[in-house]
Amino acid sequence: MCKILGFALTCLSLIFSSLSFADEKLPMEGVVLKIAVDPQSAPISYIKDDFAHPIGMDIDILQELSKRLGFTLEDDRFYVLDRNSAIDCLQKGIVDVVAGGMATTEERRQLMEFSPVYYQTGLGILYSKVHTEGKVNLGSLSGKKVAVVKDSPAFVYLNSVFKDSIEIVPIANLTLGYFMVAYGKVVALVHDYPLIKDFARTMPSLNLALSGDIFSLESGQIGLGYAKDFKYKMQMNMAIREMMNDGQMQKFINKWIRRR
Numbered sequence: 001m002c003k004i005l006g007f008a009l010t011c012l013s014l015i016f017s018s019l020s021f022a023d024e025k026l027p028m029e030g031v032v033l034k035i036a037v038d039p040q041s042a043p044i045s046y047i048k049d050d051f052a053h054p055i056g057m058d059i060d061i062l063q064e065l066s067k068r069l070g071f072t073l074e075d076d077r078f079y080v081l082d083r084n085s086a087i088d089c090l091q092k093g094i095v096d097v098v099a100g101g102m103a104t105t106e107e108r109r110q111l112m113e114f115s116p117v118y119y120q121t122g123l124g125i126l127y128s129k130v131h132t133e134g135k136v137n138l139g140s141l142s143g144k145k146v147a148v149v150k151d152s153p154a155f156v157y158l159n160s161v162f163k164d165s166i167e168i169v170p171i172a173n174l175t176l177g178y179f180m181v182a183y184g185k186v187v188a189l190v191h192d193y194p195l196i197k198d199f200a201r202t203m204p205s206l207n208l209a210l211s212g213d214i215f216s217l218e219s220g221q222i223g224l225g226y227a228k229d230f231k232y233k234m235q236m237n238m239a240i241r242e243m244m245n246d247g248q249m250q251k252f253i254n255k256w257i258r259r260r
Contacts, residue, residue: 026070027235034074035062036086038100040174043198043256044222045100052077057256058099058224061118061240064248068239071232082173084151087111090227097236098225101192103153113226113233115240118249119257121220123154124193125211126177126200131184136211141166144187147177153219154190182206192220194257 037054039047045056059078066072079095086098090112103121104114127136134140142165148155150170158168169186171177177189178199189196193214200208224240226233243249 026068027239028232029070031069031071031232032074033071033097033232034095035078035097035099036081036089036095037078038083038086038098038102039080040082041101041192041195042202043194047080051080054078054080054100056100057119057252058101058222060252060255061243061249062097062099062224064243064252065236065239068242069232069235087225090225093227093229096227096230101195101222102225103192103219104221104223105153105156107151107156108225113228113230115224115226115233115237116244117221117223118240118244119222119253120217121192121194121222122214122217123157123190123219124196124214126181126189126191126196126208127187127211128181128184129207129209131181132187136188136209137213138162138215141188143167145169145185147171147180147186147189149174149177149191152191153216154192157216157219158190178203178206178208182208 037045037058039045039054041056041058043056045054045058047054062078081089083100086095086100087108089095090098098112101121104117108114125136125138125141141162145167146158147169148158148171150172155168155170158166162168169180171180174191174195177191180186181189193210197210200206200210224236226236240249
């Protein structure tokens with residue numbers, strides 16, 4: 001009799017525990033987020049075949065966060081916006097999160113919240129093999145025109161360290177910088193190293209090259225940007241740290257950056 005009763009209790013325990021597990025919800029289940037992505041940041045985020053569904057390292061990270069936390073995307077898409085427009089929409093409450101090679105800077109911290117830094121890019125120098133002779137490095141740029149995206153980490157760095165020696169040419173976006181270097185309008189473009197490296201690799205006909213130097217690692221600390229009143233910051237940050245600890249984040253970095 002005791003054995004039968006014990007067996008029955010064990011079965012009931014298993015049934016209730018399985019029901020409890022089935023009913024357990026993910027931390028952000030039912031939450032719908034509107035996420036803006038800068039498409040000019042290959043290989044971190046860029047457009048390939050579908051304008052509404054960019055690809056890249058940050059996209060993989062966001063999709064993994066969705067799996068772990070349970071949130072979905074509004075209209076089942078990312079909203080593709082340039083960096084300045086994305087930050088503006090974040091401040092106005094139009095989007096919840098911005099991604100796509102978003103570097104954390106003190107200036108941006110006044111406008112938004114940031115996730116933990118999950119990748120450091122560092123800065124690099126892109127130049128034309130057609131229009132430039134000799135070795136290119138920071139020292140060789142003295143007195144020459146150098147394109148830098150306005151208000152980017154590279155812009156802040158060059159203005160604080162080389163303002164008096166380099167002729168800094170502020171530009172609105174990275175695409176314009178590529179054009180100016182390729183056609184000899186400036187001697188070089190300074191920007192996040194993985195981004196300019198990937199562009200030079202994928203556009204061999206432009207005859208662009210990198211100096212090989214990676215500097216100012218602290219200038220390219222990449223994370224997600226949140227609206228100031230974003231209520232799910234803690235859940236997102238915990239999941240990002242979990243991905244960093246269990247090796248998933250490194251897999252994404254290897255896939256998109258380290259092995260390219």
